[in-house]
Amino acid sequence: MIFGSSEAAKQFMEELERESGGGSYAGAEVSQDIDGQIVTDSDEEADTDEEGDGKELFDSAALAALLKAATGGDSDGGNITITSQDGSRLFSVERPAGLGSSLRSLRPAPRPSQPNLFTHSSLQNSGESENNLSEEEKKKLETLQQIRVKFLRLIHRLGLSSDEPIAAQVLYRMTLIARRQNSPLFSTEAAKMKAFQLEAEGKDDLDFSVNILVIGKSGVGKSATINSIFGEEKTSIDAFGPATTSVKEISGVVDGVKIRVFDTPGLKSSAMEQGFNRSVLSSVKKLTKKNPPDIFLYVDRLDAQTRDLNDLPMLKTITSCLGPSIWRSAIVTLTHGASAPPDGPSGSPLSYEVFVTQRSHVVQQSIGQAVGDLRMMSPSLMNPVSLVENHPSCRRNRDGHKILPNGQSWRPQLLLLSYSMKILSEASALSKPEDPFDHRKLFGFRTRSPPLPYMLSSMLQSRAHPKLSAEQGGDNGDSDIDLDDLSDSDQEEEDEYDQLPPFKPLRKAQLAKLSKEQRKAYFEEYDYRVKLLQKKQLREELKRMKEMKSKGKEAAIDYGYAEEEADAGAAAPVAVPLPDMALPPSFDSDNPAYRYRFLEPTSQFLARPVLDTHGWDHDCGYDGVNVEQSLAIASRFPAAVTVQITKDKKDFSINLDSSIAAKHGENGSTMAGFDIQSIGKQLAYIVRGETKFKNLKKNKTACGISVTFLGENMVTGLKVEDQIILGKQYVLVGSAGTVRSQSDTAYGANFELQRREADFPIGQVQSTLSMSVIKWRGDLALGFNSMAQFAVGRNSKVAVRAGINNKLSGQVTVRTSSSDHLSLALTAIIPTAIGIYRKLWPDAGENYSIY
Numbered sequence: 014m015i016f017g018s019s020e021a022a023k024q025f026m027e028e029l030e031r032e033s034g035g036g037s038y039a040g041a042e043v044s045q046d047i048d049g050q051i052v053t054d055s056d057e058e059a060d061t062d063e064e065g066d067g068k069e070l071f072d073s074a075a076l077a078a079l080l081k082a083a084t085g086g087d088s089d090g091g092n093i094t095i096t097s098q099d100g101s102r103l104f105s106v107e108r109p110a111g112l113g114s115s116l117r118s119l120r121p122a123p124r125p126s127q128p129n130l131f132t133h134s135s136l137q138n139s140g141e142s143e144n145n146l147s148e149e150e151k152k153k154l155e156t157l158q159q160i161r162v163k164f165l166r167l168i169h170r171l172g173l174s175s176d177e178p179i180a181a182q183v184l185y186r187m188t189l190i191a192r193r194q195n196s197p198l199f200s201t202e203a204a205k206m207k208a209f210q211l212e213a214e215g216k217d218d219l220d221f222s223v224n225i226l227v228i229g230k231s232g233v234g235k236s237a238t239i240n241s242i243f244g245e246e247k248t249s250i251d252a253f254g255p256a257t258t259s260v261k262e263i264s265g266v267v268d269g270v271k272i273r274v275f276d277t278p279g280l281k282s283s284a285m286e287q288g289f290n291r292s293v294l295s296s297v298k299k300l301t302k303k304n305p306p307d308i309f310l311y312v313d314r315l316d317a318q319t320r321d322l323n324d325l326p327m328l329k330t331i332t333s334c335l336g337p338s339i340w341r342s343a344i345v346t347l348t349h350g351a352s353a354p355p356d357g358p359s360g361s362p363l364s365y366e367v368f369v370t371q372r373s374h375v376v377q378q379s380i381g382q383a384v385g386d387l388r389m390m391s392p393s394l395m396n397p398v399s400l401v402e403n404h405p406s407c408r409r410n411r412d413g414h415k416i417l418p419n420g421q422s423w424r425p426q427l428l429l430l431s432y433s434m435k436i437l438s439e440a441s442a443l444s445k446p447e448d449p450f451d452h453r454k455l456f457g458f459r460t461r462s463p464p465l466p467y468m469l470s471s472m473l474q475s476r477a478h479p480k481l482s483a484e485q486g487g488d489n490g491d492s493d494i495d496l497d498d499l500s501d502s503d504q505e506e507e508d509e510y511d512q513l514p515p516f517k518p519l520r521k522a523q524l525a526k527l528s529k530e531q532r533k534a535y536f537e538e539y540d541y542r543v544k545l546l547q548k549k550q551l552r553e554e555l556k557r558m559k560e561m562k563s564k565g566k567e568a569a570i571d572y573g574y575a576e577e578e579a580d581a582g583a584a585a586p587v588a589v590p591l592p593d594m595a596l597p598p599s600f601d602s603d604n605p606a607y608r609y610r611f612l613e614p615t616s617q618f619l620a621r622p623v624l625d626t627h628g629w630d631h632d633c634g635y636d637g638v639n640v641e642q643s644l645a646i647a648s649r650f651p652a653a654v655t656v657q658i659t660k661d662k663k664d665f666s667i668n669l670d671s672s673i674a675a676k677h678g679e680n681g682s683t684m685a686g687f688d689i690q691s692i693g694k695q696l697a698y699i700v701r702g703e704t705k706f707k708n709l710k711k712n713k714t715a716c717g718i719s720v721t722f723l724g725e726n727m728v729t730g731l732k733v734e735d736q737i738i739l740g741k742q743y744v745l746v747g748s749a750g751t752v753r754s755q756s757d758t759a760y761g762a763n764f765e766l767q768r769r770e771a772d773f774p775i776g777q778v779q780s781t782l783s784m785s786v787i788k789w790r791g792d793l794a795l796g797f798n799s800m801a802q803f804a805v806g807r808n809s810k811v812a813v814r815a816g817i818n819n820k821l822s823g824q825v826t827v828r829t830s831s832s833d834h835l836s837l838a839l840t841a842i843i844p845t846a847i848g849i850y851r852k853l854w855p856d857a858g859e860n861y862s863i864y
C-alpha cells in the first residue's frame with residue numbers, strides 16, 4: 014500500500030500542536046462559547062472565592078485559559094476575555110495576530126508604575142481602601158508583594174518570562190490572594206519594576222531556598238537528575254548497579270537559590286521487598302526532620318513500558334511511611350525524556366505528545382490508586398509531570414540547554430515548577446494557614462480544544478468513493494485500477510504467454526543439481542513466465558468485468574436488475590489469500606495467526622481480529638474486532654461501512670467509517686459519509702460530503718466539506734483535491750483545505766507524487782514522495798515524506814519510509830519481509846546484536862529506535 018503524505022502530516026501536526034500548545038503537560042483545557050469568550054468553571058469559582066469558603070481560589074481551567082493565552086495559543090489576533098458570572102471582566106488578553114501575548118489584569122485596573130508600591134508607607138498613602146486595612150492585613154500584603162517580587166526575580170534568573178504559562182498562573186493566583194485581603198493595590202507591574210530594579214543592581218540578596226526530596230525505583234535516573242539540576246557531578250551515578258546506598262543530603266547554590274536535595278537509594282517495586290523500602294523511607298524521615306522537603310520529585314522513566322500496577326506496593330509504602338500529604342507537593346519526573354515513542358496500535362509510532370500523555374497518565378493513575386483517593390484520578394488533581402533528559406549527548410538549544418524532542422528546555426521548566434510550588438505555599442500560608450494549598454489544582458489539566466491540525470490532515474487524506482463490485486453490477490471497485498486504462502494494454506503481449514514453448518518447473522532435488530548460472534537462468538525464465546501469466550489472468554479478469562458491466566447495463570434496461578445477469582456470467586471466484594494479520598510480538602504456537610492464513614472472502618462482509626500489542630490484558634493480545642461490509646443500496650448506491658471496536662479491561666473505543674456514493678453519468682461521483690473517531694477521550698462525530706469529477710481523461714478533481722462535532726465544539730472543514738495521471742507510471746495528487754472552529758483556523762496542503770511500475774499491479778515496485786504544509790496559530794509546519802517498496806532477491810521485500818519536518822526531526826523506518834531462510838536467520842541477528850549493545854552501553858541509543 015502507498016503511504017499517504019497525510020501520515021507525515023499527522024505526525025507533524027501533532028508536533029506543531031504540541032509546540033504551540035506550550036507546557037509539558039497534556040495541554041490546556043479551554044472551552045469556548047459561541048461568541049469567542051472563554052467560559053470556564055473557574056469563572057464561578059473565582060467569584061465564589063471572594064465571598065465563599067476560600068478553599069478553591071480558582072481552578073485549573075481558568076489557569077488553562079490563561080496559559081493558553083500566555084503561550085499565544087489562541088487564534089489569530091484573538092482577544093480572550095474571562096468573565097465572571099456577574100458579567101464583569103476579570104482578565105483580558107489582547108494580542109495582535111501571530112505575535113506574543115500581552116497579559117494585563119483588568120481588575121484591579123492597570124496603574125501607572127509605582128515602584129515603591131509594596132512598601133508599607135506607600136500603601137498607607139495610596140487610597141481609601143488601604144486605610145481600611147488593619148495593620149496585620151497591611152503587613153500580610155507587604156509580605157505577599159515581597160514574595161511576588163522574589164518570584165519574578167526567580168523567573169528572571171531562570172531566563173524565562175513572566176508570560177511563561179506556569180509563571181502566569183502563579184502570578185494570577187497571588188493576585189487573587191491579594192484580592193481576598195480587600196486591597197486593590199496589589200500590582201504586578203509594581204512588583205515587576207521592583208524585581209527588574211533589584212536584578213539590575215545585581216545584588217545577591219535573593220532569600221530563597223528549596224528542599225527537594227528525590228524518590229524512585231533503582232536506576233531510573235534520580236542521581237543523574239540531581240546532577241543535571243546542579244549542572245555538575247554532585248552525586249555518583251552507575252549504569253550497572255545501585256549507586257546510592259544511603260540517603261544523602263546534597264546542597265548547592267543555583268543562580269542564587271539555595272537548593273538542598275535528598276538523594277535516596279532506589280526503591281523496589283516487588284511486594285516482597287517492601288521491608289527494604291520501609292527502612293529507606295524511615296531514614297528519609299529522620300534525615301528530613303530538620304529540613305522538611307518543599308518539593309517531592311517522584312522519579313520514573315518515560316520509556317518504561319508498564320501498563321500494569323507493578324509499582325503499587327512501592328507507592329503504597331511511600332504513602333504509608335511519608336503520609337498521603339507528601340503527594341500534595343509531588344512532581345512526577347519522567348527521565349529519558351528524549352526516548353522515541355513506541356508503535357501505536359496502528360503499527361506506526363505514536364506521536365511524542367500522545368506517548369508522554371499516556372505514560373504520565375499511567376504513573377498518575379497508579380499514584381491515585383496507591384493513595385486510595387479517587388479524586389486524584391481526576392485530571393484537575395493529578396500531580397504535575399515534568400520531563401527530564403540526562404543523557405550527555407542530548408540535543409541542546411542555542412543557549413546550551415538540553416532540550417526535549419518537543420523543543421522544550423526541560424531544566425528551567427522543572428526548576429520553575431519547583432519554585433512555583435514553594436512560592437505558592439508561602440503565599441497561601443499567608444492567606445489561610447490552616448488550609449494548605451494543593452498544588453495539583455494548579456497544574457493538572459487536560460485538553461479539550463479541538464486538535465485542528467490533526468483534523469485537517471485527516472480531512473486532506475484522499476478517500477476512494479465506494480463502487481459497485483462486479484457482482485453488484487459495477488466495475489471492479491478497486492480504485493487503483495482503472496478499467497479503461499488497462500483494457501487497452503498492449504495487444505501484442507496478449508498472446509505472448511500462449512506462444513511460449515512448454516516449460517516444466519523443476520523439483521527441489523533437480524534444482525540442487527544445477528550450476529549457479531543455470532539456476533539463475535532458470536529463475537529468470539520462471540519469473541518472466543509467472544509475470545506473463547499474471548498479466549494474462551488480469552487481462553482476462555478485466556475483460557470479464559467489462560463484459561459483465563455492459564451485460565449488466567443491458568439487463569438493467571431490459572429487466573431493471575443487473576445482478577442476476579451479472580451473476581450468470583461470473584466464473585467461479587479464485588481463492589486469494591488475505592494479507593497476513595498483524596502478528597503478536599512474541600511467538601506462541603497456540604495463536605491462530607501463526608497457524609492459518611485467511612482467504613479473501615467471497616462475500617462482501619469481512620470480520621477480522623485487531624491486535625493490540627500494548628493491550629492491558631495480554632492473554633491473547635487481541636482486544637478488538639474489525640468488521641467491513643460493502644453493499645449496494647437500492648442496487649444503485651454503493652456503500653461501505655467499517656467498524657472497529659476495541660475493548661480491554663479498562664478502555665473501550667469505537668471507530669466507524671461509513672460512506673455512500675452516487676454516480677452522475679460516467680465522469681462524476683458524489684460521496685456522503687459519517688464517521689465516529691476517538692480523539693483523546695472524546696468521540697468525534699464527522700459528517701462529510703465530497704464530489705469528484707473526471708474533467709479530463711487523466712485528471713480528476715474533487716471538492717469536499719466536513720462538519721465535526723467534538724464535545725461542545727463544532728469544526729467545519731473545506732477541501733479541494735486534484736489528481737493528474739502523468740504517463741503510465743506517475744500520479745500527482747494535490748490537496749488543500751482549511752478547518753475552522755470558532756475563531757481558530759488551520760490551513761494546509763498536501764502534494765504527493767506516486768510512481769509505480771508500468772505493469773502495476775503485477776509489478777510491485779512503488780515509491781511515493783510527498784510534502785505537507787500546515788499553518789496554524791502563526792506557525793508553519795512543513796513535512797517531507799518518502800516511501801519506497803521494492804524486492805530484494807527473489808524472496809524478500811523491503812519497504813523504506815523516511816520523513817523529516819522543518820524542525821529537523823524525523824524518522825526512518827525499514828520493514829522487510831522474507832520467505833528466505835537465510836535472510837530470516839540474518840534478521841534474528843539484528844535484535845541479538847541490539848540486545849548485546851544495549852547491555853554493554855545501556856545509556857546509548859535513547860534518541861533512536863529500530864523497527
Ligand SMILES: Nc1nc2c(ncn2[C@@H]2O[C@H](COP(=O)(O)OP(=O)(O)OP(=O)(O)O)[C@@H](O)[C@H]2O)c(=O)[nH]1
Pocket residue numbers: 229230231232233234235236237238249250251252253254255256257258277278279280348349350401402403404856857859
Ligand atoms: N539516556 C538517559 N540515561 C539516563 C537518564 N537518567 C539516567 N540515565 C542513566 O541511567 C543510569 C542510572 O542512573 P542513576 O542516576 O544512577 O539512577 P538512580 O535512580 O540514581 O539509581 P540508584 O542510585 O541505583 O537508585 C546511568 O547510567 C545514567 O547515565 C536519562 O534521562 N536519559
